[in-house]
Amino acid sequence: MDSKGLSVRSSYIGKLGRLEKRFFSIFIIEDRAKQALCKLALEPEWEARFETNSYGFRPGRNCHDAVKVIFLALQNKSKEKCFHKYILDVDISKYWGRIDSDYLLNKLETFPEIKGYVKLWLKAGTIKKNLDEKEEINLLENITGTSQGEIILPLLSNIVFHGLENHMKEWICGKLLFAKINNDNIKYKSKSFTFIRYVNNLVLIHKDENIIREAKKEIAKWFWDGPYLKLTEEKISIRNTNNSFNFLGFTFITISKNNISTIKVYPSRKSQALLLLEVRSILQNNRSVSSYTLINFIYPIIIEWAHYYKYSECSLVFKKLSYLIVQKLRAWVFRRDTRNGRKVIKQRYFPNDQSYCFEGTRYYDNWILNGKQLSKHYIPKYNWLPHMIWVKREKWIKINGRKSPFDRDNLYWEKRIQIEGNYTLWQYKLIQL
Numbered sequence: 001m002d003s004k005g006l007s008v009r010s011s012y013i014g015k016l017g018r019l020e021k022r023f024f025s026i027f028i029i030e031d032r033a034k035q036a037l038c039k040l041a042l043e044p045e046w047e048a049r050f051e052t053n054s055y056g057f058r059p060g061r062n063c064h065d066a067v068k069v070i071f072l073a074l075q076n077k078s079k080e081k082c083f084h085k086y087i088l089d090v091d092i093s094k095y096w097g098r099i100d101s102d103y104l105l106n107k108l109e110t111f112p113e114i115k116g117y118v119k120l121w122l123k124a125g126t127i128k129k130n131l132d133e134k135e136e137i138n139l140l141e142n143i144t145g146t147s148q149g150e151i152i153l154p155l156l157s158n159i160v161f162h163g164l165e166n167h168m169k170e171w172i173c174g175k176l177l178f179a180k181i182n183n184d185n186i187k188y189k190s191k192s193f194t195f196i197r198y199v200n201n202l203v204l205i206h207k208d209e210n211i212i213r214e215a216k217k218e219i220a221k222w223f224w225d226g227p228y229l230k231l232t233e234e235k236i237s238i239r240n241t242n243n244s245f246n247f248l249g250f251t252f253i254t255i256s257k258n259n260i261s262t263i264k265v266y267p268s269r270k271s272q273a274l275l276l277l278e279v280r281s282i283l284q285n286n287r288s289v290s291s292y293t294l295i296n297f298i299y300p301i302i303i304e305w306a307h308y309y310k311y312s313e314c315s316l317v318f319k320k321l322s323y324l325i326v327q328k329l330r331a332w333v334f335r336r337d338t339r340n341g342r343k344v345i346k347q348r349y350f351p352n353d354q355s356y357c358f359e360g361t362r363y364y365d366n367w368i369l370n371g372k373q374l375s376k377h378y379i380p381k382y383n384w385l386p387h388m389i390w391v392k393r394e395k396w397i398k399i400n401g402r403k404s405p406f407d408r409d410n411l412y413w414e415k416r417i418q419i420e421g422n423y424t425l426w427q428y429k430l431i432q433l
Contacts, residue, residue, distance in 0.1 A: 356384060
């Protein structure tokens with residue numbers, strides 16, 4: 001392999017619901033292939049070293065595991081009245097350009113050749129494509145850091161933040177010792193301090209607000225002494241679970257029922273608004289397409305959204321969103337056909353007395369959007385759009401401790417795939433071998 005780092009192609013992309021554009025860059029194919037090889041060499045070693053509550057962009061782990069940990073940490077197991085905890089929420093956005101590259105290279109502890117390639121990628125030049133000016137400009141050396149679109153970036157990010165969880169556990173144990181607490185209770189009380197990390201999103205949970213405020217200073221110190229990142233007040237917030245807080249698209253809140261506080265997890269309002277905005281955008285941009293084509297556009301969006309949030313208190317949210325989506329579809333149908341009566345239009349797109357089988361359950365509904373299209377051989381094809389409420393709520397089973405797909409425990413991973421479905425079909429077959 002050539003030891004020369006290649007250029008990065010960059011451009012500005014828009015984000016749904018926002019006016020500003022985000023700078024995004026990606027390495028060309030040759031460097032991406034090299035990064036894939038380096039990742040194959042580094043990932044098994046670091047998966048054996050990563051901390052327990054690290055879940056972002058790791059094989060076999062996902063955000064639902066992190067959500068489950070937060071849910072378990074906020075449970076009122078002692079059935080206390082007015083029970084609540086405090087949350088330290090740290091969001092280190094736009095951090096990658098400011099990380100000390102020497103700190104990362106020293107932390108890799110790998111072969112000099114791999115270190116050399118990583119160093120080249122950190123200093124790679126870019127080709128910036130400005131979408132407004134429609135021209136390409138060759139830039140000088142990219143001193144702000146590595147690209148956001150590279151293959152190895154998630155692994156490098158986890159390596160940068162590795163060690164923070166263990167550091168905070170040692171810190172809380174030392175603090176309890178300093179406070180002259182009974183040594184027998186130190187291990188028990190240290191468990192009340194919960195740490196969760198999803199790449200650059202950190203959550204710390206404790207019942208004592210003073211502990212949380214001191215942990216805030218300790219985390220800021222760790223980032224400054226290690227990766228040389230300065231955390232501002234805008235990136236760190238302390239919240240009471242009685243007032244709710246958002247994490248990975250979910251809203252966590254402690255509510256009181258029958259004088260007993262319980263934790264509830266819902267899809268966040270922002271996520272709901274973004275879903276409705278995306279459905280509305282599809283309907284506005286596809287006013288003249290057939291209902292068959294429209295269903296193919298909308299189906300994966302609403303069903304995948306529902307499957308993501310089905311591991312929460314989602315029934316009422318799904319019911320509300322199903323109603324709002326049907327209203328949007330109804331308006332789209334009646335707007336496109338003004339020559340026929342509404343009863344004729346309704347029967348054409350939303351036929352009565354029809355049954356639908358979705359995920360093993362049969363439903364009867366008169367407001368299901370139906371589509372029809374002729375194939376190349378003039379054979380009619382049909383499809384329909386299920387309601388979001390038909391996606392049933394389920395419980396997520398958290399991954400055990402420090403389990404990793406590289407630990408050769410194929411029996412565990414086979415059972416987990418069958419229950420949670422973390423992998424694709426071909427990955428499932430490979431693990432079964």
